[in-house]
Amino acid sequence: MKTIKGSVTAPKGFMASGVNCGIKKRKLDLALILSGVPAHAAGVCTKNTVKAAPVLLTGNNLKDGWAQAIIANSGNANCLNGRDGMKWAKDTAKAVSSGTGIAIDDVLVASTGIIGKPLPVERITSAVPSLVKGLGKKGELNAAKAIMTTDLYDKRIAVAVNIGGKTVKIGGIAKGSGMICPNMATMLCFITTDADIEQGALKASLKDAVEDSFNMVTVDGDMSTNDTVLVLANGLAKNRRIKYGSGHYEVFYGALSHVMACLAKEVARDGEGATKFVEINVSGLKSRQDARKMAMEIANSSLVKTAIAGEDPNIGRIASSAGASGVKFDESKMEISLNGIKIVSCGKARFGLRPEAKKSMKGRDIKIKVDLKSGKGSATAWTCDLTEGYIRINARYN
Amino acid sequence: MKTIKGSVTAPKGFMASGVNCGIKKRKLDLALILSGVPAHAAGVCTKNTVKAAPVLLTGNNLKDGWAQAIIANSGNANCLNGRDGMKWAKDTAKAVSSGTGIAIDDVLVASTGIIGKPLPVERITSAVPSLVKGLGKKGELNAAKAIMTTDLYDKRIAVAVNIGGKTVKIGGIAKGSGMICPNMATMLCFITTDADIEQGALKASLKDAVEDSFNMVTVDGDMSTNDTVLVLANGLAKNRRIKYGSGHYEVFYGALSHVMACLAKEVARDGEGATKFVEINVSGLKSRQDARKMAMEIANSSLVKTAIAGEDPNIGRIASSAGASGVKFDESKMEISLNGIKIVSCGKARFGLRPEAKKSMKGRDIKIKVDLKSGKGSATAWTCDLTEGYIRINARYN
Numbered sequence: 001m002k003t004i005k006g007s008v009t010a011p012k013g014f015m016a017s018g019v020n021c022g023i024k025k026r027k028l029d030l031a032l033i034l035s036g037v038p039a040h041a042a043g044v045c046t047k048n049t050v051k052a053a054p055v056l057l058t059g060n061n062l063k064d065g066w067a068q069a070i071i072a073n074s075g076n077a078n079c080l081n082g083r084d085g086m087k088w089a090k091d092t093a094k095a096v097s098s099g100t101g102i103a104i105d106d107v108l109v110a111s112t113g114i115i116g117k118p119l120p121v122e123r124i125t126s127a128v129p130s131l132v133k134g135l136g137k138k139g140e141l142n143a144a145k146a147i148m149t150t151d152l153y154d155k156r157i158a159v160a161v162n163i164g165g166k167t168v169k170i171g172g173i174a175k176g177s178g179m180i181c182p183n184m185a186t187m188l189c190f191i192t193t194d195a196d197i198e199q200g201a202l203k204a205s206l207k208d209a210v211e212d213s214f215n216m217v218t219v220d221g222d223m224s225t226n227d228t229v230l231v232l233a234n235g236l237a238k239n240r241r242i243k244y245g246s247g248h249y250e251v252f253y254g255a256l257s258h259v260m261a262c263l264a265k266e267v268a269r270d271g272e273g274a275t276k277f278v279e280i281n282v283s284g285l286k287s288r289q290d291a292r293k294m295a296m297e298i299a300n301s302s303l304v305k306t307a308i309a310g311e312d313p314n315i316g317r318i319a320s321s322a323g324a325s326g327v328k329f330d331e332s333k334m335e336i337s338l339n340g341i342k343i344v345s346c347g348k349a350r351f352g353l354r355p356e357a358k359k360s361m362k363g364r365d366i367k368i369k370v371d372l373k374s375g376k377g378s379a380t381a382w383t384c385d386l387t388e389g390y391i392r393i394n395a396r397y398n
Numbered sequence: 399m400k401t402i403k404g405s406v407t408a409p410k411g412f413m414a415s416g417v418n419c420g421i422k423k424r425k426l427d428l429a430l431i432l433s434g435v436p437a438h439a440a441g442v443c444t445k446n447t448v449k450a451a452p453v454l455l456t457g458n459n460l461k462d463g464w465a466q467a468i469i470a471n472s473g474n475a476n477c478l479n480g481r482d483g484m485k486w487a488k489d490t491a492k493a494v495s496s497g498t499g500i501a502i503d504d505v506l507v508a509s510t511g512i513i514g515k516p517l518p519v520e521r522i523t524s525a526v527p528s529l530v531k532g533l534g535k536k537g538e539l540n541a542a543k544a545i546m547t548t549d550l551y552d553k554r555i556a557v558a559v560n561i562g563g564k565t566v567k568i569g570g571i572a573k574g575s576g577m578i579c580p581n582m583a584t585m586l587c588f589i590t591t592d593a594d595i596e597q598g599a600l601k602a603s604l605k606d607a608v609e610d611s612f613n614m615v616t617v618d619g620d621m622s623t624n625d626t627v628l629v630l631a632n633g634l635a636k637n638r639r640i641k642y643g644s645g646h647y648e649v650f651y652g653a654l655s656h657v658m659a660c661l662a663k664e665v666a667r668d669g670e671g672a673t674k675f676v677e678i679n680v681s682g683l684k685s686r687q688d689a690r691k692m693a694m695e696i697a698n699s700s701l702v703k704t705a706i707a708g709e710d711p712n713i714g715r716i717a718s719s720a721g722a723s724g725v726k727f728d729e730s731k732m733e734i735s736l737n738g739i740k741i742v743s744c745g746k747a748r749f750g751l752r753p754e755a756k757k758s759m760k761g762r763d764i765k766i767k768v769d770l771k772s773g774k775g776s777a778t779a780w781t782c783d784l785t786e787g788y789i790r791i792n793a794r795y796n
C-alpha cells in the first residue's frame with residue numbers, strides 16, 4: 001500500500017466539485033462527488049434517535065446497494081425541520097438527478113451545520129448546475145473544503161494497493177470537528193474506490209473499519225444527528241471481484257481501514273480548540289470490548305483533557321477515568337505510561353517522575369498507555385485536549 | 399418541615415470542628431464531626447473501580463452499622479498510594495480514636511484532593527488534638543470549609559421535622575466542585591440526625607435519597623475515586639424508633655431527601671467555572687430509568703453546557719443529546735421548553751422564538767424541559783454551564 005496524491009477523485013471514474021451556494025456567506029458550502037458509472041455503495045450513520053432528514057433519505061437510497069453521487073452541504077444540518085426536512089432532502093437529490101441524469105435514488109444526501117434552522121433548499125437547487133459544471137478530478141479539494149464547518153483544515157487522503165496484479169485506489173475526505181464522539185458525531189466521511197468488490201463485502205468492510213476508526217474518536221463526547229460515512233466502489237480498477245473473507249479482501253480491508261483511521265485521527269487532531277493530539281492505548285483486559293470502553297472513557301474525560309491542555313501529568317485523572325469506565329480490574333496490577341514514562345506501576349503512583357513526565361508533555365502529540373495486565377484485549381482511541389478555545393467556539397459563536 | 403440554622407451540629411449531640419493541618423498552605427483542610435454517643439451509620443461510596451484508601455476503610459468500618467466520628471481532609475485524595483494509602487487512612491482513624499476514646503472502627507475517614515500524591519499523614523495525626531479541642535456546636539462552619547477544594551463557598555443546611563410529637567433534626571455539609579458526575583464524583587457529603595431510626599431503614603433512606611440527589615448532579619461527567627456520602631443517626635431526639643416503610647419513615651425520608659437535594663443542587667450551582675445553574679427535567683418516557691438516563695445525557699453534554707454559557711437557545715444541541723442518550727422515542731412527539739418557552743413542538747423547531755428564548759437566558763437559572771409525550775417516567779438532573787473558567791481551573795492550576 002502506498003499513499004498517493006489527491007482524495008476522492010484519485011480512484012478511476014470519480015469526479016468532484018465544491019461551490020458556495022449561499023448557505024454560508026462566502027465559504028464553500030456545497031460538495032458533489034460523482035462516479036461515471038453506477039457503484040456498489042454502503043453507509044454507516046449516526047445511532048442518535050434524532051436523525052436529520054438527509055440521514056434518513058440516504059439510508060433509504062442505500063437499501064438497494066447502489067449509488068452514483070453524493071451531495072453534501074455544510075452550514076445547515078437540515079434536522080428538527082419536521083416533514084419539510086425530508087422534502088428538502090428529496091429536492092436536493094432531485095436537483096442532482098435532473099442535472100446529471102443519475103437516477104434519483106442513486107443520489108446520497110448529507111448535511112452538517114446548525115440544527116433546527118429551516119434549510120434554504122432553493123439555494124442548493126439553484127447551485128446544482130454550476131456544481132455539476134465544475135465536476136472534475138481537481139474538484140476534490142473544493143469538495144473537501146465545502147463540507148467543513150469549524151474545521152481548520154480539509155482532511156483528505158488516497159492510497160493505492162495491488163490486488164491480484166491490478167492497482168486499486170481508495171480515496172476519502174472527512175470533516176469534524178465538534179460534536180465528535182463514539183458513534184460518529186457531526187462527522188462526515190466520503191470514501192471512493194475503483195475496486196470491484198461484492199456489495200456485501202463492501203458493507204462489511206466499512207462497518208468494521210468504522211469501529212476502529214471513527215467510533216474510536218472523540219472531541220467532546222457529543223453524538224450528532226447527522227454523522228454519515230459513505231463508500232462508493234465503481235469496479236473500474238478491473239480487478240477480480242473481491243469476495244468477503246478472501247486474501248484480496250484482507251488487502252482491501254487493510255487499505256480501507258488505513259484510510260479511515262488516518263481521517264479519524266485528523267478529526268481528533270483538528271478538534272475544536274485543540275492544541276494537543278492524544279492517543280490512548282488500553283491493553284491487558286479480558287476483551288477488546290472492555291478495552292474500547294475504557295479507552296473511550298479516558299478520551300472523554302474533561303479532566304484528563306484539561307490536564308493535557310495544561311501539560312500536567314495528572315495520572316490521578318487518568319486512573320480515575322479508567323476506573324469510572326465500569327470495566328472491572330485489579331488496581332494493584334495497573335500500569336500507566338505517559339509518553340513512554342511509566343508513572344503508575346503496580347497500581348501505585350511514582351510521584352518522583354512527575355517533573356520528567358511534565359517535560360514530555362510540551363510536544364503536540366501525547367501518548368497515554370494503560371495496561372491492566374490481565375488479558376489480551378486492547379484498543380486505541382484518539383482525542384484532543386480541552387481548551388478555552390473549545391469554549392469560545394461553542395459558547396461565543398453568536 | 400422547616401429549615402433551621404446551622405448544619406451538622408444542629409441535631410442533638412453532635413459537635414464539629416475544622417483546622418488547618420498543613421496539607422494546604424493556609425486554608426482549613428481537616429474536619430471532624432462527632433456524636434457524643436454511638437450512632438447508627440450508613441454510607442454510599444463511589445462506583446469507581448479505583449477507590450481511594452479511606453473509601454475502602456470507611457466501607458469496612460460501616461459494616462457493623464455503627465459509627466461515632468467522621469474525619470475528613472481536603473488537598474490530598476490518598477488514592478493510588480498502594481498499601482501505604484491504607485496504612486495512612488488507618489493512622490488517621492487511630493489518631494481520632496486516641497484523642498477521643500471512640501473505638502477505632504467507629505471512626506469514618508474521607509479524603510478529597512490530588513490523586514497519586516503521598517499523604518503527609520503525620521500532619522493530620524499531629525493536628526488531631528487541636529481538632530478535638532476545637533469541637534463544639536459552632537465548629538460546623540469550619541468543618542464545612544475544611545472539606546472544600548475548588549468550591550467557592552461552603553454548602554450547609556439543616557431542617558427540623560415533627561415525628562410523632564418529637565422534633566427530629568437533620569443537618570448536612572457537602573463539597574463539590576469538579577469531577578462531579580453520576581455516581582457521586584469528588585463529592586463528600588456528611589449528614590447527621592438525632593432521629594432514632596433502625597439501621598436498615600437509615601441505610602435504605604440514604605441509598606434512595608442519593609439516587610435522586612447526588613446521582614442526578616453533574617459538573618463535568620467525571621466520576622471520582624473518593625465520593626462518599628455518610629449519615630450518622632444518634633437517636634437523641636427520643637422519637638419512637640422509625641421503621642422502614644412506616645408513616646414516620648416517609649416523613650424522615652422526605653426531610654433527608656430534601657437536605658440531600660439542596661446540597662446536591664448547591665454542588666451544581668458552585669461547579670467549577672459555573673456562571674449558570676441548570677435544571678433539566680425530562681418527562682413523558684416509559685420509565686423513570688429512561689428519563690434519568692436522558693436527563694443526565696443532556697446535563698453532561700459539553701455542547702449544551704457551552705451554549706448555555708453563551709446564552710444561546712441552541713435547541714439542536716438539546717435535541718441531539720436527548721437522542722444520543724440511547725433512549726428510544728418518537729421524534730415527532732418531542733416537545734422542548736427553555737425557561738417556559740416552547741421552542742420545539744411536535745419534533746419541529748420553532749425558529750421564530752429564538753430571540754425570545756435567547757432573552758430568557760440572561761438570568762443565572764436556566765430550566766430545560768423535554769417532554770416525549772409517551773409515558774409517565776420523569777426525572778430531574780442538575781448541572782452548570784461549561785465556561786473558560788472551568789478550563790482555567792483544570793488546565794492552568796499548576
